[in-house]
Amino acid sequence: MLTGKTALVTGGAKGIGRAIALKIAEAHGNVAIIYRGSQKNAEATIAELLALGVQAKSYQCDVSDFNATKELVAQIIKDFGDLDILVNNAGITNDKLLIAMKEEDFDSVINTNLKGAFNMTKHVGAYLLKQRKGRIINISSVSGLMGNVGQCNYAAAKAGLIGLTKSAAKEMALRGVTCNAIAPGFIDTDMTKELKPEIKTEILKQIPLKRLGQVEDIANLCVYLSSDLSGYITGEVIKVDGGLYI
Numbered sequence: 001m002l003t004g005k006t007a008l009v010t011g012g013a014k015g016i017g018r019a020i021a022l023k024i025a026e027a028h029g030n031v032a033i034i035y036r037g038s039q040k041n042a043e044a045t046i047a048e049l050l051a052l053g054v055q056a057k058s059y060q061c062d063v064s065d066f067n068a069t070k071e072l073v074a075q076i077i078k079d080f081g082d083l084d085i086l087v088n089n090a091g092i093t094n095d096k097l098l099i100a101m102k103e104e105d106f107d108s109v110i111n112t113n114l115k116g117a118f119n120m121t122k123h124v125g126a127y128l129l130k131q132r133k134g135r136i137i138n139i140s141s142v143s144g145l146m147g148n149v150g151q152c153n154y155a156a157a158k159a160g161l162i163g164l165t166k167s168a169a170k171e172m173a174l175r176g177v178t179c180n181a182i183a184p185g186f187i188d189t190d191m192t193k194e195l196k197p198e199i200k201t202e203i204l205k206q207i208p209l210k211r212l213g214q215v216e217d218i219a220n221l222c223v224y225l226s227s228d229l230s231g232y233i234t235g236e237v238i239k240v241d242g243g244l245y246i
Contacts, residue, residue: 001227002029006055006080008073010034010063010120011090013042015189016139019215020087020222021049021056027223030055032076032083034090036062055080063090063116073123085226086124088117088161089139093191095150106153113157114164121168121179129175135226136172136179138165139218142241145183158183162237169235178234180225185241188212208243 007024011017012033021031022045031049035042035058042058049056057079061072077083091113094105117138128134143151144158162181169179186192186203192212195203204210217240224230225238239245 001223001229002027002085004028005084005226006030006032006082007085007087007226008032008034008076008083008120008124009087009089010116011036012087013038013045013058015191016184016187016215016218017087017089018045019219020089021045022052023216023219023223024085024226025049025052025054025056027227028054029085029226030080032056032080033058034061034063034072036060036090062112063119064111066119069116069119070123073120073127077127083124083127084133085135085137086120086128087137087139087222087226088120090116091139091157093151093154095154097150098152101152106156109153110157110160113154114160117161117164121164125168125172125177128177129172132176134177135230136165136168136177137222137225138162138179138181139222140165140181140183140237142183142185142239142245145237145239145245165237166235173234178225178230180230180233180235181237182218182221182225183237183239183241183245184213184218185239185244186212187218188214206244207241208246211242213240213242 013035141158165181
């Protein structure tokens, strides 16, 4: 489905990003992943990608750094010879009630989750517009649609990402570049594994399908939006939440 295409996945060393990278590779796409923290996780993910017979390489970078991301995108295009797909997945949380939230708690989440996506979209988008084709997929959240207690910073960043998605979609459409967002609900990741059992029980009560989502649920949709099958879809926010937002 993605044979001959190259994807760049931010936050691709673990969790949802890792699942997206692997699904793209299974669809025969080449993959560059950006990570900020664990080199060990990045190396393990790259080994899995290479085992699938595609070209793959990891790069360490803080996506909130405008100049560093600009240089890195140029390097990735040089290394792979092409770039077709950008998945803005990198994200952090720093949950606190608004009244207890410090300025740095807010700024750090906005800088990574929203400004990081702006940086990558600007630098990669310039290349995609020049070649008159490409896909940009932003991993938002249902928190950006409905808010969440203790997540004013995270919800604001993810809501901003939706606005970025829709605006970029309008700007880039005439050059054949689509831009869509995926809004996951509660997904079974390291983040949700840390939830207390009683909190997890309450969450499941709110989900019509009565289970957490799997990272593959997000990755499968991401591959579809990366492919030629989705060529007439742009500016959309697609929820993958088990019915939570109904």
